[in-house]
Amino acid sequence: xxxxxxxxxxxxxxxxxxxxxxxxxxxxxxxxxxxxxxxxxxxxxxxxxxxxxxxxxxxxxxxxxxxxxxxxxxxxxxxxxxxxxxxxxxxxxxxxxxxxxxxxxxxxxxxxxxxxxxxxxxxxxxxxxxxxxxxxxxxxxxxxxxxxxxxxxxxxxxxxxxxxxxxxxxxxxxxxxxxxxxxxxxxxxxxxxxxxxxxxxxxxxxxxxxxxxxxxxxxxxxxxxxxxxxxxxxxxxxxx
Amino acid sequence: xxxxxxxxxxxxxxxxxxxxxxxxxxxxxxxxxxxxxxxxxxxxxxxxxxxxxxxxxxxxxxxxxxxxxxxxxxxxxxxxxxxxxxxxxxxxxxxxxxxxxxxxxxxxxxxxxxxxxxxxxxxxxxxxxxxxxxxxxxxxxxxxxxxxxxxxxxxxxxxxxxxxxxxxxxxxxxxxxxxxxxxxxxxxxxxxxxxxxxxxxxxxxxxxxxx
Numbered sequence: 001x002x003x004x005x006x007x008x009x010x011x012x013x014x015x016x017x018x019x020x021x022x023x024x025x026x027x028x029x030x031x032x033x034x035x036x037x038x039x040x041x042x043x044x045x046x047x048x049x050x051x052x053x054x055x056x057x058x059x060x061x062x063x064x065x066x067x068x069x070x071x072x073x074x075x076x077x078x079x080x081x082x083x084x085x086x087x088x089x090x091x092x093x094x095x096x097x098x099x100x101x102x103x104x105x106x107x108x109x110x111x112x113x114x115x116x117x118x119x120x121x122x123x124x125x126x127x128x129x130x131x132x133x134x135x136x137x138x139x140x141x142x143x144x145x146x147x148x149x150x151x152x153x154x155x156x157x158x159x160x161x162x163x164x165x166x167x168x169x170x171x172x173x174x175x176x177x178x179x180x181x182x183x184x185x186x187x188x189x190x191x192x193x194x195x196x197x198x199x200x201x202x203x204x205x206x207x208x209x210x211x212x213x214x215x216x217x218x219x220x221x222x223x224x225x226x227x228x229x230x231x232x233x234x235x236x237x238x239x240x
Numbered sequence: 241x242x243x244x245x246x247x248x249x250x251x252x253x254x255x256x257x258x259x260x261x262x263x264x265x266x267x268x269x270x271x272x273x274x275x276x277x278x279x280x281x282x283x284x285x286x287x288x289x290x291x292x293x294x295x296x297x298x299x300x301x302x303x304x305x306x307x308x309x310x311x312x313x314x315x316x317x318x319x320x321x322x323x324x325x326x327x328x329x330x331x332x333x334x335x336x337x338x339x340x341x342x343x344x345x346x347x348x349x350x351x352x353x354x355x356x357x358x359x360x361x362x363x364x365x366x367x368x369x370x371x372x373x374x375x376x377x378x379x380x381x382x383x384x385x386x387x388x389x390x391x392x393x394x395x396x397x398x399x400x401x402x403x404x405x406x407x408x409x410x411x412x413x414x415x416x417x418x419x420x421x422x423x424x425x426x427x428x429x430x431x432x433x434x435x436x437x438x439x440x441x442x443x444x445x446x447x448x449x450x451x
Binding site: 134 | 387426448
């Protein structure tokens with residue numbers, strides 16, 4: 001399975017509020033993630049066809065996103081519907097922003113760039129959002145760091161085995177006693193990777209103290225990933 | 241001369257913007273005196289050095305009081321002109337949190353001011369190291385607001401906006417001026433959206449009116 005054919009997480013669902021947008025990158029491509037006023041998420045190429053301005057700098061009105069530069073408005077299908085400088089113009093159908101399929105599961109927003117994608121991750125358990133981590137390492141290095149991680153369960157201080165399993169190429173489950181973290185892996189570029197973390201279970205169990213417990217673990221994971229990188233950089237210098 | 245608030249102001253200066261934000265969010269009336277910082281360097285001329293020997297803006301005149309130091313100015317505005325007491329809370333834990341983030345803004349976010357000056361006004365300073373230090377400081381802010389989200393808190397230092405939020409907003413809102421995008425700071429994106437919705441919010445060049 002090539003990474004290009006996978007579904008990829010681009011952020012936690014709660015990070016993109018209705019009526020807002022954000023830029024991101026997937027496999028070195030610039031994308032805009034935006035949510036219309038009714039709450040539906042859209043993932044497009046982050047580029048206005050008019051002058052190349054990033055649409056993530058623009059603004060959402062109702063079910064449209066508008067470019068900050070000259071106000072060209074695009075409907076949820078990606079078609080330009082209105083050009084303020086030519087209010088009477090019937091805008092040609094060819095003015096369109098490439099749009100990608102979107103799937104929301106596990107508290108994450110997923111997209112695929114493939115025309116024949118693998119099956120999308122399914123899960124109907126309730127989840128509580130934890131956080132996103134942005135790491136200066138490759139996809140493989142991030143998977144490696146996760147495969148050897150050790151989780152401390154929320155309810156007990158006693159050592160318990162951590163089980164890491166691959167749900168899909170871009171989704172890992174890390175379990176320990178009663179707790180299970182879902183970790184979506186976003187390939188930003190060859191050297192940059194984001195992890196999007198959700199806790200399986202109810203808000204009643206995890207909201208507040210539970211989130212803080214696993215947030216501390218996530219920050220340690222980030223520190224370890226960055227420390228490994230610093231050690232490698234130092235040994236590279238020694239060799240040179 | 242003794243009456244009213246006078247701000248010695250340069251429109252493109254993010255520190256002056258913090259004071260304009262504070263004045264506006266507090267619903268105050270003020271008079272702005274435009275200072276020709278670039279290219280005139282008027283702020284380094286003797287009349288301005290007499291007001292602030294450090295040769296920096298903003299400078300605030302409030303009656304007979306003349307103040308420099310951005311965070312001192314916004315703290316004064318809150319203490320002297322906010323009857324609600326909310327923008328600079330007196331209770332110990334909130335006051336301490338406000339002071340912590342004000343000092344972070346004045347000290348640790350200085351690199352973002354240097355990075356932006358380097359980008360906009362010419363070569364001085366090491367671009368890569370300024371950007372690395374700036375993204376590190378902004379990440380500290382994002383981590384803090386991520387943790388605040390776990391207890392449903394929407395602001396940096398209290399259950400409502402304070403001058404800490406005012407002091408921290410420009411560095412994030414203007415970060416694209418020095419090459420740091422908002423992609424990797426989801427908690428700050430949400431905080432900035434809330435901040436923009438406050439009554440009296442104003443933009444400056446580099447911060448879009450529409451959002």
